[in-house]
Amino acid sequence: MPFEKQKTEGQRIADRVVKGDFVDSAQLASWIEGASDRLIRQETEIRALKFNFYMFLFFVIGVPILMRGLG
Numbered sequence: 001m002p003f004e005k006q007k008t009e010g011q012r013i014a015d016r017v018v019k020g021d022f023v024d025s026a027q028l029a030s031w032i033e034g035a036s037d038r039l040i041r042q043e044t045e046i047r048a049l050k051f052n053f054y055m056f057l058f059f060v061i062g063v064p065i066l067m068r069g070l071g
Contacts, residue, residue, distance in 0.1 A: 017028045 013031055017024055017031065
């Protein structure tokens, strides 16, 4: 029995979308729409994480400096 390597997610999607020389446009459009939605969600999550990180730095570094200057 020959060893078959496991297909990656991209290969499985390509196999479903492209059948011979024919590209299933409806399935390709739905995949692209889903991928763009995931990218938008990740982008908003990254923005929130960056904001939280900068607020953490402000409270750890900025507030003690301000308190020392004012106090």
